Amino acid sequence: MLSAFRKNGLWSPSRNIAFRAGTAPRRAFDPRFFSSNAADVPVSELPVLSPPSVGGWLLGSAVLVFAVIVVGGVTRLTESGLSITEWRPITGVLPPLSRAEWEKEFDKYKATPEFKLLNHSITLEEFKDIFYMEWGHRVLGRLIGIGFVVPFAYFALRKQLTAALPRNLFGMALLIGAQGALGWYMVKSGLEDSLLETPGAVPRVSQYRLAAHLGTAFVLYAGMFYTGLATIMDWRFAKKGLWGGLQDGAAQWKDILANPHVRKFARNVKGLTGLVFLTALSGAFVAGLDAGLLYNEFPLMGGRLAPPANELFDPAYAKSADKSDIWWRNIFENPTTVQFDHRCLAITTYVATAAVYASTFNPVIRAALPPLTKRLATGAFAMANVQVLLGISTLLYLVPIPLAAMHQAGSVMLLTTVLHLLISLRRPGAAAQAWRQALRNTKRTTH
Known part of the structure; x- marks a missing residue:
């Protein structure tokens, strides 16, 4: 050879x-490559x-x-x-x-x-x-x-x-x-x-x-x-x-990815990645409606955990005669509802990231995960903390340009760390x- x-x-x-x-066309995979010959x-x-x-x-x-x-x-x-x-x-x-x-x-x-x-x-x-x-x-x-x-x-x-x-x-x-x-x-x-x-x-x-x-x-x-x-x-x-951060990873990756605990962890990371993306997307609606200029306090909104129901689902935003569009129009067009939804998604994302990080301390899961994955789970949780602090600061200080720009950049960085975590378990x-x-x-x- x-x-x-x-x-x-x-x-x-x-x-x-x-x-x-x-240069000849060929299949990306041929079982012969993995035979003893x-x-x-x-x-x-x-x-x-x-x-x-x-x-x-x-x-x-x-x-x-x-x-x-x-x-x-x-x-x-x-x-x-x-x-x-x-x-x-x-x-x-x-x-x-x-x-x-x-x-x-x-x-x-x-x-x-x-x-x-x-x-x-x-x-x-x-x-x-x-x-x-x-x-x-x-x-x-x-x-x-x-x-x-x-x-x-x-x-x-x-x-x-x-x-x-x-x-x-x-x-x-x-x-x-x-x-x-x-x-x-x-x-x-x-x-x-x-x-x-x-x-x-x-x-x-x-x-x-x-x-x-x-x-x-x-x-x-x-x-x-x-x-x-x-x-x-x-x-x-x-x-x-x-x-996966292993010198002999070529000999171990199949067994690692076949482990049911690792497979469950990977599914959780995929769900977390989707949640991070959805939260960032909800931030676009906050930006588009200047919803960050309302309720500049945290964790309360007007002295309570959530604004009144008639404010979250204001009939004024409905355009159909029977008010059948009141729910979705308030979700996407009412600045108060948009900010509330973004808060809920952000908190859910933070808790989910913390849960993924905490699961790496489970002795069974920790023994099964490759070293790189454990390090990246720590990095993702650290970035989630930074992003939460940026988001709260942006809100409390009435959306100053430097903080708001850093918060948007932080959303990309959080997505980056979670994607890297996901790639660490890629075959x-x-x-x-x-x-x-x-x-x-x-x-x-x-x-």
Whole structure:
């Protein structure tokens, strides 16, 4: 087998495993790779194993998405999101470069409901400040697209992507493009002239569209982070046999994941991941309705654990004649109810994270879990504490921009730690298993 590696130019002292194994189409998994005769399988038939550079690129893309989420939050908090009244994917990359161009953009903004109702006394220089904030957010979104598509094409042409990656990455690329369109669809909701005809209306984007825009960003971030980290972990498993923080993880992972206590723990972590995402999504409704400016106290709301029922389910928010929509409209459109729901979800998420962490001290579960999983459970609980403190502080201090931005960033970090915890119990990919088996059998035949 070793001679076959050398003959094909895929073996060197510093390179123990191949990134590519031929160019012909092949299945991602073949039982022959796991037989006792795996060492006799030609190298050209081994599946492609993505190098760490693929994982690094995906993690870098995730960092950019993290940044655009935070910048988007600051853009909303500074009320800058409606300063650019057009969507120009190509020409919009450049900001106004002359006095005349700035005046033209300012005139467009003067026609918006936000200017007429709130910012009618704003100066050109003040307009530039909010314009640059929204422009920066949009340019960062374009950079994410370029920074994702170009390396994707490169790695695909170099045949350095495992069998399942191209389909997943293509879906992420489509999601990036959809985010741009969804972002403009959201902004348009705050530019509609109908706002001028609605008594007491506040010029802001639809909370539904804001939640969709932010939720899609979270999904994109989670996909990039999970896939990137999984790619790196597969490489380490294939090359060094590392799994779950164990040096001999390649020999233990099957038994660990087959343990019923570990399987139950993994299901709990999956549920926790969904709960973290749902809580973050409810935060988008809080932001969209400025619900954080109500009941700036904790844990009480107006001196009681929950506001009165007639305030939580106010008939005024129902639009149908029979009031049949009173429940769901209050849940999504009543600022008081939205804040209450977010509080409940946040407390539930914190308790769930604490429960997952506490379960690692159960002697039976602790003995079964790999070291990495136990460390990450501690990290997830620590991040949950930080996020709760940020959320309470943001509420008590009437949503100051720095604290609110940190709270939104904290939601991404909490999702990150929980995703990492989930990945720590992931089974190695088929390609990684094949290469690990082949490499192990090769070492046996050379000794």
